[in-house]
Amino acid sequence: MTDQTPASVEALSVVAFDLSLTASGVCYRDGSTSTIKTRERDGDRRLLVIEEAAQIAVGGEHLGLGPAPALAVLEDIPKNSYAAKPIAMVHAVVRTVLMKAGVPYALVTPASLKTYATGKGSGDKVPMALAAYKRAGREFEDDNQCDAFWLWCAGRDWLGQRPFDTDMPKAQREALKKVGWPEVAR
Numbered sequence: 001m002t003d004q005t006p007a008s009v010e011a012l013s014v015v016a017f018d019l020s021l022t023a024s025g026v027c028y029r030d031g032s033t034s035t036i037k038t039r040e041r042d043g044d045r046r047l048l049v050i051e052e053a054a055q056i057a058v059g060g061e062h063l064g065l066g067p068a069p070a071l072a073v074l075e076d077i078p079k080n081s082y083a084a085k086p087i088a089m090v091h092a093v094v095r096t097v098l099m100k101a102g103v104p105y106a107l108v109t110p111a112s113l114k115t116y117a118t119g120k121g122s123g124d125k126v127p128m129a130l131a132a133y134k135r136a137g138r139e140f141e142d143d144n145q146c147d148a149f150w151l152w153c154a155g156r157d158w159l160g161q162r163p164f165d166t167d168m169p170k171a172q173r174e175a176l177k178k179v180g181w182p183e184v185a186r
Contacts, residue, residue, distance in 0.1 A: 023035050035145055115174075
């Protein structure tokens with residue numbers, strides 16, 4: 001990580017996903033957010049809804065939507081979680097979309113994301129929302145969008161594009177070093 005934004009990094013864009021089978025948060029290149037909601041009664045067809053939403057978020061030449069983002073950031077699958085199996089299916093769908101579009105992606109553990117956002121790697125979703133409000137004046141419809149926003153911030157920060165007017169505290173930025181960041185074409 002550098003403290004200065006190199007000119008070659010300015011044009012790099014990031015998308016981020018907080019994935020789940022029922023309500024996935026998305027943060028688009030411009031920092032706007034949305035939630036992909038699916039209905040349980042639709043069964044595995046929900047994966048098609050998520051795939052289409054991910055394709056729209058990623059865009060790319062293959063869809064006639066201009067260049068794809070330089071990086072995607074996903075919240076990693078939680079270990080030892082009841083939800084790990086359905087989240088793994090969603091991850092497979094979204095990662096396939098990213099690979100087809102040629103977009104490298106990073107996986108951020110929930111603890112690393114919380115540490116980056118709040119300075120503490122545990123706790124509920126309230127501190128994440130409060131940190132987004134304090135740092136960026138942002139409020140979200142749900143915690144999925146909030147997490148996607150923080151994933152987007154982490155990706156931009158890692159690329160040297162500070163997501164806020166002021167720098168994140170060094171201790172919080174240290175959490176980014178625990179992520180396996182991919183090589184990004186500059």
